[in-house]
Amino acid sequence: MIDGHGDPNTSPSFTHAVEALYPVAYKLKFASKRELGRDYVVMPLEGLWWAKDMDAFTTSRDKSHWDWTLMIMVPDWIDQDLFDTAVQQAGAKNRPDRLDEVRLEPLSEGLCVQTLYIGSYDDEADLLARMHHEFIPTHGLKMVGKHHQIYLSDARKVAPDRLRTILRQPVRA
Numbered sequence: 001m002i003d004g005h006g007d008p009n010t011s012p013s014f015t016h017a018v019e020a021l022y023p024v025a026y027k028l029k030f031a032s033k034r035e036l037g038r039d040y041v042v043m044p045l046e047g048l049w050w051a052k053d054m055d056a057f058t059t060s061r062d063k064s065h066w067d068w069t070l071m072i073m074v075p076d077w078i079d080q081d082l083f084d085t086a087v088q089q090a091g092a093k094n095r096p097d098r099l100d101e102v103r104l105e106p107l108s109e110g111l112c113v114q115t116l117y118i119g120s121y122d123d124e125a126d127l128l129a130r131m132h133h134e135f136i137p138t139h140g141l142k143m144v145g146k147h148h149q150i151y152l153s154d155a156r157k158v159a160p161d162r163l164r165t166i167l168r169q170p171v172r173a
Contacts, residue, residue: 145170
């Protein structure tokens with residue numbers, strides 16, 4: 001995981017966060033296979049998103065107010081020692097700017113409402129508004145925790161109107 005603030009489309013901090021996560025994720029994968037005999041697929045990039053006013057996601061869409069945590073899930077057999085070694089190895093050549101900010105941390109969200117969204121990240125506001133203001137209250141639920149997205153497509157390789165994203169919101173009754 002790594003934290004940040006601001007518009008993901010214009011913030012160098014966001015780009016640097018992504019550039020720090022992936023080398024660690026791949027070093028962990030290869031170390032797990034080599035040292036533990038356990039291989040796995042590097043999971044997709046995920047993001048937790050929040051703002052002081054959650055309507056910043058559904059109405060104003062002023063991304064400069066957004067806070068975020070980017071993450072790549074790893075198997076539960078990855079421990080802190082293996083992680084620390086992977087971070088050190090990821091910094092051996094062409095050290096990513098924000099590498100020292102990457103951390104290993106569990107995430108447990110509990111009950112969530114989620115849907116698959118297909119389209120541009122910039123056009124998801126209507127679906128989020130329906131999720132936040134219609135579906136969740138209609139089903140006697142209350143939003144808790146941070147909005148969560150799982151990016152199933154690589155935005156560098158897929159047209160914006162074909163991007164696939166899981167939109168998830170932790171809730172409680």
